[in-house]
Amino acid sequence: MKIELEQEVGRWLLQKGWMLAVAESCTGGLIGHRLTNVSGSSAYYLGSVTAYAYSAKERLLGVRAETLLRYGAVSRETVLEMAEGVRRTFGGDEAGRVVGLSVSGIAGPGGATPDKPVGLVWIGLSIPGKETQAWQFVGQGDRLQNKAFSAEQALLQLLAGLQA
Numbered sequence: 001m002k003i004e005l006e007q008e009v010g011r012w013l014l015q016k017g018w019m020l021a022v023a024e025s026c027t028g029g030l031i032g033h034r035l036t037n038v039s040g041s042s043a044y045y046l047g048s049v050t051a052y053a054y055s056a057k058e059r060l061l062g063v064r065a066e067t068l069l070r071y072g073a074v075s076r077e078t079v080l081e082m083a084e085g086v087r088r089t090f091g092g093d094e095a096g097r098v099v100g101l102s103v104s105g106i107a108g109p110g111g112a113t114p115d116k117p118v119g120l121v122w123i124g125l126s127i128p129g130k131e132t133q134a135w136q137f138v139g140q141g142d143r144l145q146n147k148a149f150s151a152e153q154a155l156l157q158l159l160a161g162l163q164a
Helices: 004-016 030-035 054-061 065-071 076-097 143-163
Strands: 019-024 045-050 098-105 120-126 133-138
Touching: 004 019, 004 030, 004 143, 019 030, 019 076, 030 045, 030 143, 045 054, 045 076, 054 065, 054 076, 065 076, 076 098, 076 120, 076 133, 098 143, 120 143, 133 143
Parallel strands: 019 045, 019 098
Antiparallel strands: 098 120, 120 133
16 A cells, blocks of 8 residues: 555654644545554544535534635635634644645536536645645546545645645
């Protein structure tokens, strides 16, 4: 099993003394699955929220209804709020030590619009002491390939953010 990326993420989190919380939508828990494939990941991984429905994003992550109605679930604005929200959800008073990673996308085959194609994914990252950031990518596969692509991109962006 290839888990070098997940191990490297863990090394950087431990080095910085930070914990990780993940807000997943289109990946359906795949990021959490990959992270927990690493023995000892409980030393830095708090857990994840798989918030697929709008109502779950609002209640569990604090995404504003106005954000979802105006921009949709698959948007820069939504993943920014998801990343910050998962930090609050898992961090509580210790949110200053928690990194929040979020992902929302269109895995397919349905759900696409002219401006939001199948494979579109937005990834958000909220790191202590830094401005929350978001990136957009487009996968080119079927549903399972797009989910795997989205999880991989999220972990790559997380690692880059930890190394910056």
